[in-house]
Amino acid sequence: xxxxxxxxxxxxxxxxxxxxxxxxxxxxxxxxxxxxxxxxxxxxxxxxxxxxxxxxxxxxxxxxxxxxxxxxxxxxxxxxxxxxxxxxxxxxxxxxxxxxxxxxxxxxxxxxxxxxxxxxxxxxxxxxxxxxxxxxxxxxxxxxxxxxxxxxxxxxxxxxxxxxxxxxxxxxxxxxxxxxxxxxxxxxxxxxxxxxxxxxxxxxxxxxxxxxxxxxxxxxxxxxxxxxxxxxxxx
Numbered sequence: 001x002x003x004x005x006x007x008x009x010x011x012x013x014x015x016x017x018x019x020x021x022x023x024x025x026x027x028x029x030x031x032x033x034x035x036x037x038x039x040x041x042x043x044x045x046x047x048x049x050x051x052x053x054x055x056x057x058x059x060x061x062x063x064x065x066x067x068x069x070x071x072x073x074x075x076x077x078x079x080x081x082x083x084x085x086x087x088x089x090x091x092x093x094x095x096x097x098x099x100x101x102x103x104x105x106x107x108x109x110x111x112x113x114x115x116x117x118x119x120x121x122x123x124x125x126x127x128x129x130x131x132x133x134x135x136x137x138x139x140x141x142x143x144x145x146x147x148x149x150x151x152x153x154x155x156x157x158x159x160x161x162x163x164x165x166x167x168x169x170x171x172x173x174x175x176x177x178x179x180x181x182x183x184x185x186x187x188x189x190x191x192x193x194x195x196x197x198x199x200x201x202x203x204x205x206x207x208x209x210x211x212x213x214x215x216x217x218x219x220x221x222x223x224x225x226x227x228x229x230x231x232x233x234x235x
Contacts, residue, residue, distance in 0.1 A: 009213065009216050009217055009220060010213070010217070013209060013210075013212065013213035013216065014213075016209050017206065017209045017210065017213070020202070020205045020206050020209050021206060023202055023205075024067070024199075024202040024203055024205070024206060025067070027091075027198060027199050027202045028067065028091050028095075028199060030195075031089060031090040031091040031094070031195045031196070031198075031199050032083060032087060032089045032090075032091040032092070033089065034089055034090050034192070034195060035088050035089055035090075036088065036089065036090055036093050036187060036188055036192050037189065037192065038093075038186065038187045038188075039088055040088060040093065040187060041085070041086055041087060041088050041092065042080050042084040042085050042086070042087050042088075042092035042093065042095065042096035043060055043062075043080065043085050043086070043096070045092070045093045045096040045097055045100075045182075045187060046060040046078055046080065046096040046097070046099065046100050047060060048185065048187075049096075049097055049100040049104075049178075049181055049185070050100055050103060052181065052185065053100075053103075053104050053107065055103055055104065055107050057076055058071075058076045058077070058078060058103045059076065059077045059078065060077075060078045060080065060085075060096075061077055061078070061079055061080070062079075062080060062081075062082060062085040062086075063079035063080060063081055063082075063085075064081070064082070065081055066081055066082075066083060067081060067095075068081045069081050069084055069095050069096075069098075069099050070099065071099045071100075071102035071103050071106070073102075073106045073113070073117055076103070076106075078096075078099045078100065078102075078103060079099075080095070080096055080099065081095075084096055090188060090192050090195040090196050090199065091199055093182060093187055093188055093192075093196060094178065094179075094182070094188070094195075094196035094197075094199045094200050095199070095200075095203075097177075097178035097179075097181060097182050097187070097196075098174050098175055098178040098200055098203070099174075100177075100178065100181075101173070101174030101175065101176075101177035101178040101181075102170070102174045104174075104177055105170065105173065105174060105177070110170075110173065112166055112169045112170050112173070113170050115166055116163065116166045116167055116170055119159070119162065119163050119166065120163075122159050122163075123159060123160060123163045126156045126157075126159040126160055127160070129156055130156050130157075130160075133149075133152065133153065133156065147225070147228060150221060150224060150225040150228065151225065153221045154218065154221045154222060154225060157214065157217050157218040157221055158218055160214045160217075160218075161211070161214040161215045161217070161218040163214075164207070164210050164211035164213075164214040164215070165211050165214075165215070167207055167210075167211065168204075168207055168208065168211055171203075171204050171207050172204060175200040175201075175203075175204060178196075178200065179193070179196060179197055179200065182196055
């Protein structure tokens with residue numbers, strides 16, 4: 001039953017995640033149709049923001065896909081999706097500035113970004129082990145009630161939950177930096193600024209859902225473990 005509980009939690013938050021992701025897509029499409037008065041492309045917005053912060057060792061490149069924009073602190077590359085790289089809309093400006101916000105965090109040694117980067121290798125190992133662990137749990141049902149099995153599950157999901165929680169302030173801070181610069185640099189003004197803020201809010205919500213799901217799964221394993229301990233003591 002324990003593993004089925006995890007599946008149910010994953011399905012519930014997966015459904016919520018799809019709803020939020022769908023809302024984000026609609027917001028991105030909505031603001032993609034509204035050009036900024038500055039007329040700058042996402043690439044030009046990124047270049048200006050990096051220059052403003054005297055960051056000259058970060059490249060802004062065009063990636064592939066849609067809403068795949070990200071900053072890689074190892075290679076110091078901002079990859080912008082085609083719609084953002086060439087777009088001259090509110091969405092393009094907001095997303096480009098947000099990714100530059102991460103580059104600024106990196107340049108200023110923002111503590112939470114450094115912490116998240118340090119945890120990445122552990123998360124990669126944890127994610128791989130979780131898959132094998134559940135396969136083993138399904139094949140050997142007797143393992144599910146084993147205290148050691150539960151402790152391993154708790155440890156693995158604790159890593160995932162910790163990473164998800166650390167990601168939240170990193171994303172919120174990047175958006176805060178982006179919006180402040182867009183306003184001060186007169187890239188987005190008035191309703192344009194409101195649109196950029198709205199688009200980034202829904203982008204952040206996807207991380208909130210992911211973090212909530214990770215914490216819910218961790219708490220589920222903790223409850224199962226504590227109940228098994230109580231049951232053992234009463235016996």
